[in-house]
Amino acid sequence: MATKKKSDNGAAATAAPTRKAAGGNGAAASSDAIRGDVEFRKELLRSMLFQRRFEERCAEAYALGKIGGFCHLYIGQEAVSTGTLSVLRPDDYVITTYRDHGQALARGMSAKAVMAELFGRQDGVSGGKGGSMHLFSKEHNFLGGHGIVGGHVPIATGVGFAIKYRGGDQVIVCFMGESVVNTGAFHEALNMAGLWKLPVVYIIENNRYGMGTSLERASAIHDIYERGAAYNMPRAQCDGQDVFEVRKAVTEAVERARTEKLPTLLEIRTYRFMGHSMSDAVSGTYRTKAELEEHMRRDPIVLLRSSMHEAGEIDDAYVAKLDEELKKEVQDAWDFADQSPEPPLEALYQDVLVDTTSDEHATASA
Numbered sequence: 001m002a003t004k005k006k007s008d009n010g011a012a013a014t015a016a017p018t019r020k021a022a023g024g025n026g027a028a029a030s031s032d033a034i035r036g037d038v039e040f041r042k043e044l045l046r047s048m049l050f051q052r053r054f055e056e057r058c059a060e061a062y063a064l065g066k067i068g069g070f071c072h073l074y075i076g077q078e079a080v081s082t083g084t085l086s087v088l089r090p091d092d093y094v095i096t097t098y099r100d101h102g103q104a105l106a107r108g109m110s111a112k113a114v115m116a117e118l119f120g121r122q123d124g125v126s127g128g129k130g131g132s133m134h135l136f137s138k139e140h141n142f143l144g145g146h147g148i149v150g151g152h153v154p155i156a157t158g159v160g161f162a163i164k165y166r167g168g169d170q171v172i173v174c175f176m177g178e179s180v181v182n183t184g185a186f187h188e189a190l191n192m193a194g195l196w197k198l199p200v201v202y203i204i205e206n207n208r209y210g211m212g213t214s215l216e217r218a219s220a221i222h223d224i225y226e227r228g229a230a231y232n233m234p235r236a237q238c239d240g241q242d243v244f245e246v247r248k249a250v251t252e253a254v255e256r257a258r259t260e261k262l263p264t265l266l267e268i269r270t271y272r273f274m275g276h277s278m279s280d281a282v283s284g285t286y287r288t289k290a291e292l293e294e295h296m297r298r299d300p301i302v303l304l305r306s307s308m309h310e311a312g313e314i315d316d317a318y319v320a321k322l323d324e325e326l327k328k329e330v331q332d333a334w335d336f337a338d339q340s341p342e343p344p345l346e347a348l349y350q351d352v353l354v355d356t357t358s359d360e361h362a363t364a365s366a
C-alpha cells in the first residue's frame with residue numbers, strides 16, 4: 001500500500017493510493033476490492049481534491065503571468081486520473097497528452113517540482129524547459145506530457161512492445177482525448193498492438209469536445225470504444241465521474257494486459273469544467289452554460305464525498321481539515337516554484353540528444 005509517497009525532491013506528494021487489484025486471468029474484480037476500505041476511500045478523495053486545489057491555483061498563477069505558454073486544466077476529470085493510477089504498480093508506465101497535471105500528481109510526482117515546471121523554473125520536473133504540457137519523471141515511469149494530438153499513441157505501443165520483448169509483466173497506460181481517434185497515428189498504433197498482442201491500456205478520456213468541436217461533429221460513430229473492433233481489441237466504456245467505475249474498468253483492462261498480454265481500448269466518459277485551455281471561454285461559445293451546469297452536478301469529487309458522508313465515513317469537520325491541509329500543500333508548492341531560479345542559458349544545449357552508445361545509457365536501460 002502506498003498513500004503519501006515520497007517524491008523526487010523528498011517532499012510529500014498526494015498520489016493516488018494503490019491496492020492490489022483483485023482478480024487474475026481477466027476475472028472481474030470484486031466490488032470490495034474496487035471500493036477498498038474507508039482509509040482507502042479517504043485517500044481517493046484526497047488525491048482528487050488535491051488535483052482540484054492545485055489547478056485552481058494554476059489558473060490564478062496563469063492570470064498573474066507566473067505561468068506562461070499553454071495551460072490546459074483537468075478540472076472535472078479527476079476521477080479518471082485517480083481511479084486509473086490507483087490500479088497501477090510503480091513499475092508500470094504512464095503516457096499522456098498536454099492535459100497532464102492531474103495525472104502527474106496522481107502518479108505521485110512532487111507537487112513542488114510540477115508547479116516549478118509550470119512556472120518554467122530550474123527545479124521543475126523537466127528542468128523548466130517543458131512547461132505545462134511536458135511533465136516527465138523517470139522515477140515514476142511517467143513518459144510525458146505530449147503536445148501533438150495523437151503523437152504519443154505510437155510511443156505507447158512501442159513501450160508495450162518493449163515490455164513484451166523483454167519478458168516483463170508491466171503494463172503501459174496511454175491517456176488521450178477523444179479527438180485522437182480521428183488521427184492516423186491512433187489507427188496505426190492500435191493495429192500493431194492488436195496484431196502483436198501488446199500490454200497496453202489505451203484510455204480515451206471522452207470529455208465531449210476537442211477544443212470547441214463536439215464529438216458529434218467530428219466522429220462518424222459516437223460510441224468510440226467500438227473503434228477497437230477494427231483491431232480485434234477488447235474494449236469497454238465506463239462512467240468517468242464515478243471513481244469506482246473507473247477503477248473497475250481499469251482493473252479488468254490492466255489484468256488482461258498483465259496476465260494475457262492483451263491490449264484494451266477503454267472509453268471513459270467525462271467532462272471538463274473549464275475551457276479547453278486558459279485562453280478559452282468556459283462556456284457561451286460552443287457549449288451553453290446550462291449544459292455545463294448540468295454536468296457540474298456530477299462533479300466526481302462531490303459524488304465521492306457525498307457517498308462517504310451518507311455512509312457516515314467522513315463528516316464536515318474532516319473535509320474542512322483535509323481541504324486546509326491540501327491548500328497548504330499547494331501553497332508550499334507555489335512558494336517553492338516562485339523561489340526556484342530560471343534555467344541558465346547553457347540549459348538550452350542540455351538534454352537535446354542522448355548518446356545511446358555511452359556506458360551511462362547502457363546501464364540505465366539494462
Ligand SMILES: Cc1ncc(C[n+]2csc(CCOP(=O)(O)OP(=O)(O)O)c2C)c(N)n1
Binds near residue numbers: 178
Ligand atoms: C496534430 C495536432 N493537430 C492539432 C492540434 C491542436 N489541438 C490541440 S488540443 C486539440 C484538441 C484535442 O482534443 P481532445 O483530443 O478531445 O483532448 P482534450 O483537449 O479534450 O483533452 C487540438 C486540435 C495539435 N496539438 N496537434
Ligand SMILES: [Mg+2]
Binds near residue numbers: 178205208211
Ligand atoms: Mg476532448
